[in-house]
Amino acid sequence: EAGVAQSPRYKIIEKRQSVAFWCNPISGHATLYWYQQILGQGPKLLIQFQNNGVVDDSQLPKDRFSAERLKGVDSTLKIQPAKLEDSAVYLCASSLGSRSYEQYFGPGTRLTVT
């Protein structure tokens, strides 16, 4: 079974630039999550999708972050414009359903904003 795929693995941008991350969840997983992990901290949920609908985006900084999950499969997370404090690893995870505790994580995208 293929795992959660993410790209790119690494990205360096200057502040005020834009960046987008892509995630392909495990086949058949209805629920998709984006987490932000700042160095020295645990992952923090940014947004949760159930199929292509948003379940929870309470911690997504909506003035600069946006996410979509078209057709209920792949998802993209965008930051526009980036700030220095956005430097982090962005993790995508998926699970069978919204009531599934076990989430499967991708390798993450390490973003550095200079």
Place this chain on the structure above:
Amino acid sequence: DQQVKQNSPSLSVQEGRISILNCDYTNSMFDYFLWYKKYPAEGPTFLISISSIKDKNEDGRFTVFLNKSAKHLSLHIVPSQPGDSAVYFCAASIGGGGKLIFGQGTELSVKP
């Protein structure tokens, strides 16, 4: 507000001995707890979990203990192996999955 706390950033243990990783939480509404393991440059992988209706769950060398009155859980690894060296995160959830609240992580180093 840090609802899930792992107060030890690092732990070093000798191979073959027991590793004990601790986690404290503040929200009494949490009803499910998980431990994840993370190697460098990889995403976290699920290790073991426990429901709030239990006080112990065991899976091979890994055992998780839950003390609800103290709002404390711990992960025991016996015997510890060098391959167990990783960052361990505890996480908590309310009401049936979905959003996980993670602790800061504890880096375990198992020395041969």
